[in-house]
Amino acid sequence: MVPLGKERAPAPSTTSSAQHSRRRAGVIRQAQPEAPGHQLAASHAASEKRKANKMTPMERRAKRAADExxxxxxxxxxxxxxxxxxxxxxxxxxxxxxxxxxxxxxxxAEVRDEVDEGELQEELEKLVIARSGSPLLEDTGTCEAAELELRADGYGAARGDDEPSSKRGRDSLCTLAATRWHELDGYHFERYRQEFGKMYATAEEAAAREAAFNKKLKEVRSHNAAGHSWKRGVNHLTDRTPEELSVLHGLDRALLFSQKHALSTAKPARPFTKADEVPSGVDWRRQGAVTPVKNQGHCGSCWTFASAETVESRWFLKTGELQDLSEQFILDCTPNPHACGGTGGCGGGTAALAYERLKALGGLPSEWVYPYLAGQTSGGDTKCHGLPLGGLEQPHGGAVAKAANVSGHVSLEPNSYDAVMHALTAGPLAVSVDAGGWHDYEEGVFGGGNHSHPRLDHLVQLVGYGTTPAGADYFLVRNSWTPRWGEGGYMKVARSRDAPCGVDLHPMDGDGCKGGPATVKVCGQSGILYDGVYPLV
Known part of the structure; x- marks a missing residue:
């Protein structure tokens, strides 16, 4: 990247201006003479770009999505x-x-390798500096928004020019590759700041962050030296306080426990039994049913991500169409019941609540027409808009077109290993978990946390299960803490039919709901068996 305050010296280039223009427009060509046919193609590409420049941002997004x-x-x-x-x-x-x-x-992959992303990197740096005064940001959501804007203007690859790097399964252009758990000898705070683009407002804040980092690094090294089945590492969350980390956990616990069954609108076609056979492993990513890992930002919106992602997967399995659906629409348009005192939005919710609201509103729009903003604004407070939704057949019938139908949901039997396993053979699930020990997870089969008294506080998508070469059974979990967390944004959680159960001693923490239980039995590693939900599409 170009150092702040300096300009890159012009380098000799054999690329013609016409070829350069086509690269900016995302038209990838092999180097060859400018024959009349190529001139015509270049003219057509220029014409299309001029037309695109006359479109509104929403029209451009819709056109790119349709072309892709x-x-x-x-x-x-x-x-x-x-x-x-x-x-x-x-x-x-x-x-x-x-x-x-x-x-x-x-x-x-070959086409992507040919794309020169250097120009995009330079323009992105200029734009980020202009907006924030720094070429690197801790808040990758802000930087990714700038990257998306530049891609929409024709910079970068032709495929994916309407998505930031992290949503395409790649590290953000705003950050650098992180040091792995086995490379932490001699690792220090300044190196961490460089790798993750950490910028602090004052010297006092920097000192406090360094103290938090050093404490966490010591814990990570001690854990990894003990030979556990999973490894801990450093990531973009390592310098955060426990209070800041708790913001990422957006499950409304009181609502979940008090209304677990009341919101279920359907039951499985038949009861699950232990005699039923299931495959030895399932990974819905390999079936093309899972979109890239996302980033919820500084907002307790995990419940909207897990809910929307599971609609994405189930809609694909029904129609063959995989698309990013709008988490922001769920945040904006799903208030919590007053009987629970919740606020919805970044204040928390549940998958069942989201699906019932989507059923009432007629479906869920795509990310392109209702983009995610909560991770980039203070508190994520925005207003619900675009109602009534336009239909799938007549998308212009409303202010915002829906991209998928939701007609209800199924809540699985609490703490049933067989119910979860059999439901997973039909598609991914949204599940509630205790994520208190997850923040520095890097790889391996996770078996930590509080087993006696788990505290469910987070929602994730369950996308499969399997067994490692060493014989360890696991559930495959997709999180919403960017691809730089865990195994590319995923986590293996220990799986066992005979997993121990614990007791959540404070299920009414928060604002509480009328008629809620005093304690709740929670089973499975990190409580993963308690609350499995999937939408009806």
Missing amino acids: KRRWHEKRKATRESAAKFSMASEDPEKVIASLLDELVAEV
């Missing part, structure tokens, strides 16, 4: 046709199909 969807369906259709053509002559059709899909992935 069309390109993907064309690729998928071509792949399936090739698979059908060659599978007849193959002894193993599955291997042929897998090979063709690998070729498709390699082709996409």
Whole structure:
């Protein structure tokens, strides 16, 4: 990156101005003579860009989403046709199909490798400096918003130019790669600040952050030296106080415990029994049913992320369409019942509450037409807008078009291992957990936390289960704390039919609900078996 206050010296270049323009517009070309056909293509690309510049931001987002969807369906259709053509002559059709899909992935990766993101990096640095006075930000949400704006103007890769880097499964351009748990010898605070772009307002704050960092680093090293099945590391949360970390836990505990069953609108088609067989492993990411890991920012909006992500997955499994859906719409338009004294929004909620509200409102719009803002504003307070939603068939019937239907939800039997396992074979779930020991998780099968008295306080998406090569069974959890947390944003949580149960001693912490229980039995590692929910779409 260019140091603050200095300009990059111009470097010799053999790239023509026409080629440079096409790269900025996201049109990737091999270096070749400017034949008439290429000149015509360049003229067409320039014409399309001029048209795009006349569009409103919402129209541009809609057009890019439609173009990306069309390109993907064309690729998928071509792949399936090739698979059908060659599978007849193959002894193993599955291997042929897998090979063709690998070729498709390699082709996409090759195109991305050809893209020169350097110009985007430079422009992003200038924009961030202009807005914040610093080239690096602790709040990646603000920087990602600037990156998205630049991609919308034609900088960077053609595919994904309407998504920030972290939503495409990559590190943000605003940050650097982090040091891993086995590389922490000699690690220190200044190096941490450089890696994560930490900027503090005063010397006093910097000293306090350094003290918090040093305390946490000592705990991390001690844990890793003890030979546990999971490793702890440093990440963007390492210098935060316990009070700041608690803000990330947005489960409304009182509402969950007091109305666990009342909001369920459907039951599974048949009861689950231990005699039923399930696959040895399930990973819905491999089926293309999971969008990239996201970032909830400094807001207790985990409940909206887990809820929206599970709609995304279930809608894909029903229709074949995978898209980012709006967490902000749930935040803005889902107030908590007054009987529970909750506030909704960044103040917390539950998956069941979200699904019942989406059912009443007629569905859920996409991220493109109702973007997430709560992680970038103080408290995340915005107003619900765009109602009534436009229909799937007639999207312009309302101010904001819905992208998926929600007709209700299913709440699984509390603390039932079999219910969770069988529901997972049909699709991902939203689950409530005790995330008190999760903040510095880096890799491995997690088995920590408070087993005797777990305190459910966080919502995540459960996307599968499996067994490690060493024989450790686990649930696969997707969090909303950026891809720089855990295993690329994911976590393996210990799985066992005979997992011990604990007792949540204070289920009414917070504002409380009328008629809530005094104590609650919670089973599974981190309480993961207590509250499994999925939407009906």
